Amino acid sequence: MSDGERIEVGTDQDVVRVRQLVRTVAVSVKLSLVDQTKLVTAASELARNTLVYGGGGTVEVARVDNGRRRGIQIVFADQGPGIADLELALTDGYTTGGGLGLGLSGARRLVDEFLIDTSIGRGTTVTVTKWCR
Amino acid sequence: MERVPILKLGEILLVSIQIDMEDQVALQLQEDLAERIVATRCHGVLIDISALDIVDSFVGRTLATIASISRVLDAETVVVGMRPAVAITLVELGLSLPGIRTALNVELGMELLARDASFDFEDAASMAVDEAVDEP
Ligand SMILES: Nc1ncnc2c1ncn2[C@@H]1O[C@H](COP(=O)(O)OP(=O)(O)OP(=O)(O)O)[C@@H](O)[C@H]1O
Ligand SMILES: [Mg+2]
Numbered sequence: 001m002s003d004g005e006r007i008e009v010g011t012d013q014d015v016v017r018v019r020q021l022v023r024t025v026a027v028s029v030k031l032s033l034v035d036q037t038k039l040v041t042a043a044s045e046l047a048r049n050t051l052v053y054g055g056g057g058t059v060e061v062a063r064v065d066n067g068r069r070r071g072i073q074i075v076f077a078d079q080g081p082g083i084a085d086l087e088l089a090l091t092d093g094y095t096t097g098g099g100l101g102l103g104l105s106g107a108r109r110l111v112d113e114f115l116i117d118t119s120i121g122r123g124t125t126v127t128v129t130k131w132c133r
Numbered sequence: 134m135e136r137v138p139i140l141k142l143g144e145i146l147l148v149s150i151q152i153d154m155e156d157q158v159a160l161q162l163q164e165d166l167a168e169r170i171v172a173t174r175c176h177g178v179l180i181d182i183s184a185l186d187i188v189d190s191f192v193g194r195t196l197a198t199i200a201s202i203s204r205v206l207d208a209e210t211v212v213v214g215m216r217p218a219v220a221i222t223l224v225e226l227g228l229s230l231p232g233i234r235t236a237l238n239v240e241l242g243m244e245l246l247a248r249d250a251s252f253d254f255e256d257a258a259s260m261a262v263d264e265a266v267d268e269p
Contacts, residue, residue, distance in 0.1 A: 012155035019153060019187065037187055037218040041226060044189040048156070092227050102190045106226035 004062030009050050018047040018059050025061050029070045031132055038110040039130045045103035046076045046126050052097060054078025054124055071131035079123035137162045139169050145177035145246055151184045159195040166199055170206045177246035178203050181239055183214025193228040200233050209249050213242035
Protein backbone atom coordinates (compact mmCIF):
# COMPACT_ATOMS: atom_id res chain seq x y z
CA MET A 1 0.00 0.00 0.00
CA SER A 2 1.28 3.47 -0.85
CA ASP A 3 0.91 6.87 0.79
CA GLY A 4 -2.73 6.99 1.87
CA GLU A 5 -4.96 9.82 2.93
CA ARG A 6 -6.92 9.69 6.12
CA ILE A 7 -10.20 11.26 7.23
CA GLU A 8 -11.56 11.28 10.75
CA VAL A 9 -15.26 10.47 10.57
CA GLY A 10 -17.34 12.11 13.28
CA THR A 11 -20.15 13.92 11.45
CA ASP A 12 -22.41 13.72 8.37
CA GLN A 13 -20.12 16.26 6.75
CA ASP A 14 -17.17 13.87 7.10
CA VAL A 15 -19.10 11.20 5.19
CA VAL A 16 -19.42 13.72 2.33
CA ARG A 17 -15.64 14.33 2.53
CA VAL A 18 -15.01 10.58 2.30
CA ARG A 19 -17.12 10.40 -0.87
CA GLN A 20 -15.20 13.30 -2.39
CA LEU A 21 -11.77 11.89 -1.50
CA VAL A 22 -12.64 8.44 -2.86
CA ARG A 23 -13.89 10.03 -6.07
CA THR A 24 -10.67 12.01 -6.50
CA VAL A 25 -8.46 8.98 -5.98
CA ALA A 26 -10.69 6.78 -8.18
CA VAL A 27 -10.31 9.29 -11.01
CA SER A 28 -6.55 9.47 -10.48
CA VAL A 29 -6.08 5.70 -10.86
CA LYS A 30 -8.38 5.82 -13.89
CA LEU A 31 -11.19 3.57 -12.72
CA SER A 32 -14.01 3.52 -15.27
CA LEU A 33 -16.96 5.83 -14.57
CA VAL A 34 -19.20 2.94 -13.52
CA ASP A 35 -16.50 1.55 -11.22
CA GLN A 36 -15.89 4.99 -9.70
CA THR A 37 -19.61 5.26 -9.03
CA LYS A 38 -19.73 1.80 -7.45
CA LEU A 39 -16.72 2.47 -5.23
CA VAL A 40 -17.91 5.90 -4.07
CA THR A 41 -21.34 4.44 -3.29
CA ALA A 42 -19.80 1.55 -1.30
CA ALA A 43 -17.57 4.03 0.57
CA SER A 44 -20.58 6.18 1.42
CA GLU A 45 -22.39 3.17 2.92
CA LEU A 46 -19.40 1.98 4.93
CA ALA A 47 -18.41 5.44 6.19
CA ARG A 48 -21.98 5.99 7.37
CA ASN A 49 -21.89 2.67 9.24
CA THR A 50 -18.59 3.74 10.86
CA LEU A 51 -20.30 6.94 11.97
CA VAL A 52 -23.70 5.59 13.00
CA TYR A 53 -22.86 2.20 14.50
CA GLY A 54 -19.15 2.55 15.23
CA GLY A 55 -19.65 5.91 16.92
CA GLY A 56 -17.15 7.45 14.51
CA GLY A 57 -13.72 6.36 13.39
CA THR A 58 -11.28 6.75 10.55
CA VAL A 59 -11.24 6.14 6.82
CA GLU A 60 -7.99 5.66 4.93
CA VAL A 61 -7.84 5.75 1.17
CA ALA A 62 -4.76 4.52 -0.67
CA ARG A 63 -3.64 3.63 -4.16
CA VAL A 64 -2.51 0.04 -4.48
CA ASP A 65 -0.62 -1.89 -7.13
CA ASN A 66 -0.36 -5.69 -7.22
CA GLY A 67 2.20 -5.73 -10.01
CA ARG A 68 -0.44 -6.42 -12.64
CA ARG A 69 -3.12 -3.89 -11.88
CA ARG A 70 -3.64 -0.63 -10.08
CA GLY A 71 -6.49 -0.05 -7.74
CA ILE A 72 -7.76 1.61 -4.59
CA GLN A 73 -7.95 0.23 -1.11
CA ILE A 74 -10.10 1.84 1.58
CA VAL A 75 -10.03 0.96 5.26
CA PHE A 76 -12.93 1.92 7.54
CA ALA A 77 -12.06 1.51 11.20
CA ASP A 78 -13.99 2.16 14.39
CA GLN A 79 -13.75 1.22 18.04
CA GLY A 80 -17.46 0.76 18.50
CA PRO A 81 -19.46 -2.23 19.77
CA GLY A 82 -18.46 -4.64 17.00
CA ILE A 83 -20.86 -6.90 15.09
CA ALA A 84 -22.16 -9.93 16.99
CA ASP A 85 -23.47 -11.94 14.07
CA LEU A 86 -21.55 -11.07 10.94
CA GLU A 87 -23.43 -13.44 8.67
CA LEU A 88 -26.71 -11.86 9.72
CA ALA A 89 -25.33 -8.33 9.33
CA LEU A 90 -24.28 -9.21 5.77
CA THR A 91 -27.79 -10.36 4.85
CA ASP A 92 -29.76 -8.08 2.52
CA GLY A 93 -32.40 -6.30 4.54
CA TYR A 94 -30.98 -6.92 8.01
CA THR A 95 -30.80 -3.74 10.07
CA THR A 96 -30.69 -2.80 13.72
CA GLY A 97 -30.94 0.88 12.92
CA GLY A 98 -34.10 1.28 10.86
CA GLY A 99 -32.16 1.46 7.60
CA LEU A 100 -32.74 -0.68 4.55
CA GLY A 101 -30.08 -3.14 5.65
CA LEU A 102 -28.34 -2.84 2.29
CA GLY A 103 -25.18 -1.02 3.32
CA LEU A 104 -22.87 -3.92 4.14
CA SER A 105 -24.28 -6.49 1.73
CA GLY A 106 -24.61 -3.95 -1.07
CA ALA A 107 -21.11 -2.53 -0.54
CA ARG A 108 -19.72 -6.07 -0.74
CA ARG A 109 -21.31 -6.52 -4.18
CA LEU A 110 -19.94 -3.20 -5.41
CA VAL A 111 -16.24 -3.88 -4.77
CA ASP A 112 -13.75 -6.56 -5.85
CA GLU A 113 -12.43 -7.47 -2.41
CA PHE A 114 -14.23 -7.12 0.89
CA LEU A 115 -12.86 -8.02 4.31
CA ILE A 116 -14.39 -7.50 7.75
CA ASP A 117 -12.58 -7.81 11.01
CA THR A 118 -14.86 -7.27 13.99
CA SER A 119 -14.80 -8.09 17.64
CA ILE A 120 -17.39 -7.44 20.33
CA GLY A 121 -16.58 -4.43 22.43
CA ARG A 122 -13.45 -3.69 20.41
CA GLY A 123 -14.64 -2.40 17.08
CA THR A 124 -14.95 -3.09 13.40
CA THR A 125 -12.59 -2.70 10.47
CA VAL A 126 -13.81 -3.10 6.90
CA THR A 127 -11.27 -3.18 4.08
CA VAL A 128 -12.37 -2.93 0.46
CA THR A 129 -10.42 -2.95 -2.78
CA LYS A 130 -11.39 -2.12 -6.32
CA TRP A 131 -9.05 -2.89 -9.23
CA CYS A 132 -8.78 -1.21 -12.61
CA ARG A 133 -9.90 -3.48 -15.42
CA MET B 134 -26.31 23.63 6.81
CA GLU B 135 -27.17 23.98 3.15
CA ARG B 136 -30.74 23.60 1.97
CA VAL B 137 -32.08 22.27 -1.29
CA PRO B 138 -34.31 24.90 -2.94
CA ILE B 139 -37.89 24.02 -3.94
CA LEU B 140 -39.34 25.98 -6.87
CA LYS B 141 -42.98 26.29 -7.79
CA LEU B 142 -43.39 25.96 -11.53
CA GLY B 143 -47.03 26.40 -12.45
CA GLU B 144 -48.85 23.47 -10.87
CA ILE B 145 -45.79 21.51 -9.85
CA LEU B 146 -42.93 21.74 -7.40
CA LEU B 147 -39.47 21.35 -8.89
CA VAL B 148 -36.54 20.20 -6.78
CA SER B 149 -33.18 20.18 -8.46
CA ILE B 150 -30.56 18.61 -6.23
CA GLN B 151 -27.28 20.31 -7.09
CA ILE B 152 -25.16 19.42 -4.06
CA ASP B 153 -23.67 16.32 -2.49
CA MET B 154 -26.19 16.21 0.37
CA GLU B 155 -25.15 15.29 3.85
CA ASP B 156 -27.81 13.13 5.52
CA GLN B 157 -29.33 16.00 7.51
CA VAL B 158 -29.82 18.01 4.32
CA ALA B 159 -31.75 15.12 2.75
CA LEU B 160 -33.99 14.85 5.82
CA GLN B 161 -34.58 18.60 5.79
CA LEU B 162 -35.63 18.40 2.13
CA GLN B 163 -38.18 15.73 3.07
CA GLU B 164 -39.76 18.07 5.63
CA ASP B 165 -39.58 21.21 3.50
CA LEU B 166 -41.24 19.44 0.60
CA ALA B 167 -44.13 18.14 2.71
CA GLU B 168 -44.79 21.67 3.92
CA ARG B 169 -44.60 23.17 0.44
CA ILE B 170 -47.01 20.57 -0.99
CA VAL B 171 -49.61 21.53 1.57
CA ALA B 172 -48.94 25.28 1.31
CA THR B 173 -49.07 25.38 -2.50
CA ARG B 174 -51.63 22.57 -3.04
CA CYS B 175 -49.52 21.29 -5.89
CA HIS B 176 -50.34 17.79 -7.12
CA GLY B 177 -46.99 17.06 -8.73
CA VAL B 178 -43.40 16.97 -7.54
CA LEU B 179 -40.46 16.66 -9.90
CA ILE B 180 -37.08 15.77 -8.42
CA ASP B 181 -34.15 16.29 -10.76
CA ILE B 182 -31.13 14.20 -9.73
CA SER B 183 -29.11 14.67 -12.91
CA ALA B 184 -26.38 16.45 -10.96
CA LEU B 185 -25.96 13.58 -8.48
CA ASP B 186 -22.98 11.37 -9.20
CA ILE B 187 -24.09 8.77 -6.67
CA VAL B 188 -27.30 7.72 -4.95
CA ASP B 189 -26.60 5.60 -1.90
CA SER B 190 -29.09 3.78 0.32
CA PHE B 191 -29.73 6.89 2.40
CA VAL B 192 -30.59 9.13 -0.52
CA GLY B 193 -32.51 6.28 -2.15
CA ARG B 194 -34.56 5.80 0.97
CA THR B 195 -35.15 9.54 1.22
CA LEU B 196 -36.50 9.62 -2.34
CA ALA B 197 -38.82 6.71 -1.57
CA THR B 198 -40.03 8.41 1.60
CA ILE B 199 -40.65 11.66 -0.25
CA ALA B 200 -42.73 9.76 -2.82
CA SER B 201 -44.81 8.15 -0.05
CA ILE B 202 -45.34 11.38 1.87
CA SER B 203 -46.34 13.18 -1.33
CA ARG B 204 -48.87 10.50 -2.17
CA VAL B 205 -50.46 10.81 1.25
CA LEU B 206 -50.67 14.54 0.60
CA ASP B 207 -52.31 13.95 -2.79
CA ALA B 208 -49.25 14.68 -4.92
CA GLU B 209 -47.37 12.45 -7.37
CA THR B 210 -43.58 12.38 -7.39
CA VAL B 211 -41.44 11.73 -10.43
CA VAL B 212 -37.67 11.39 -10.13
CA VAL B 213 -35.85 12.46 -13.29
CA GLY B 214 -32.37 12.55 -14.75
CA MET B 215 -30.70 9.56 -13.11
CA ARG B 216 -27.30 8.97 -14.68
CA PRO B 217 -26.69 5.54 -16.23
CA ALA B 218 -23.76 4.72 -13.90
CA VAL B 219 -25.95 5.63 -10.93
CA ALA B 220 -28.74 3.34 -12.15
CA ILE B 221 -26.33 0.42 -12.61
CA THR B 222 -24.88 0.95 -9.15
CA LEU B 223 -28.25 1.32 -7.44
CA VAL B 224 -29.50 -1.97 -8.80
CA GLU B 225 -26.31 -3.77 -7.77
CA LEU B 226 -26.55 -2.20 -4.33
CA GLY B 227 -29.96 -3.86 -4.13
CA LEU B 228 -32.08 -0.74 -4.30
CA SER B 229 -34.60 -0.89 -7.11
CA LEU B 230 -36.63 2.05 -5.79
CA PRO B 231 -40.02 0.35 -5.93
CA GLY B 232 -42.88 2.81 -5.79
CA ILE B 233 -40.86 5.60 -7.34
CA ARG B 234 -41.86 6.83 -10.75
CA THR B 235 -39.04 7.94 -12.96
CA ALA B 236 -38.54 9.71 -16.26
CA LEU B 237 -35.38 10.36 -18.23
CA ASN B 238 -35.46 14.15 -18.04
CA VAL B 239 -37.41 17.10 -16.70
CA GLU B 240 -39.45 17.51 -19.86
CA LEU B 241 -40.62 13.87 -19.91
CA GLY B 242 -41.28 14.04 -16.17
CA MET B 243 -43.54 17.04 -16.69
CA GLU B 244 -45.43 15.20 -19.43
CA LEU B 245 -45.98 12.30 -17.07
CA LEU B 246 -47.37 14.58 -14.37
CA ALA B 247 -49.53 16.44 -16.88
CA ARG B 248 -50.97 13.16 -18.12
CA ASP B 249 -51.81 12.18 -14.52
CA ALA B 250 -53.56 15.48 -13.98
CA SER B 251 -55.68 15.09 -17.12
CA PHE B 252 -56.63 11.51 -16.16
CA ASP B 253 -57.80 12.80 -12.80
CA PHE B 254 -59.84 15.38 -14.62
CA GLU B 255 -61.42 12.79 -16.93
CA ASP B 256 -62.18 10.49 -13.99
CA ALA B 257 -63.91 13.35 -12.23
CA ALA B 258 -65.81 14.25 -15.38
CA SER B 259 -67.06 10.70 -16.00
CA MET B 260 -68.11 10.36 -12.38
CA ALA B 261 -70.15 13.52 -12.76
CA VAL B 262 -71.82 12.01 -15.83
CA ASP B 263 -72.60 8.78 -13.93
CA GLU B 264 -74.23 10.78 -11.20
CA ALA B 265 -76.27 12.71 -13.72
CA VAL B 266 -77.50 9.42 -15.29
CA ASP B 267 -78.50 8.09 -11.88
CA GLU B 268 -80.79 11.03 -11.35
CA PRO B 269 -84.44 9.91 -11.61
N1 LIG C 1 -19.25 -0.50 11.95
C1 LIG C 1 -20.24 -1.18 12.53
N2 LIG C 1 -20.23 -1.41 13.87
C2 LIG C 1 -21.23 -2.09 14.48
N3 LIG C 1 -22.30 -2.62 13.84
C3 LIG C 1 -22.37 -2.43 12.50
C4 LIG C 1 -21.35 -1.71 11.78
N4 LIG C 1 -21.69 -1.71 10.47
C5 LIG C 1 -22.86 -2.38 10.38
N5 LIG C 1 -23.27 -2.83 11.58
C6 LIG C 1 -24.49 -3.62 11.87
O1 LIG C 1 -24.87 -4.30 10.69
C7 LIG C 1 -26.23 -3.99 10.34
C8 LIG C 1 -26.37 -3.97 8.85
O2 LIG C 1 -25.64 -2.87 8.30
P1 LIG C 1 -26.07 -2.28 6.89
O3 LIG C 1 -25.19 -1.12 6.55
O4 LIG C 1 -26.13 -3.43 5.93
O5 LIG C 1 -27.56 -1.81 7.13
P2 LIG C 1 -28.10 -0.49 7.86
O6 LIG C 1 -26.98 0.45 8.10
O7 LIG C 1 -28.86 -0.94 9.04
O8 LIG C 1 -29.08 0.10 6.77
P3 LIG C 1 -28.66 0.89 5.43
O9 LIG C 1 -27.16 0.90 5.35
O10 LIG C 1 -29.28 0.12 4.31
O11 LIG C 1 -29.25 2.23 5.60
C9 LIG C 1 -26.49 -2.65 11.01
O12 LIG C 1 -27.86 -2.44 11.24
C10 LIG C 1 -25.68 -2.79 12.30
O13 LIG C 1 -26.39 -3.53 13.25
MG1 LIG D 1 -25.61 1.07 6.69
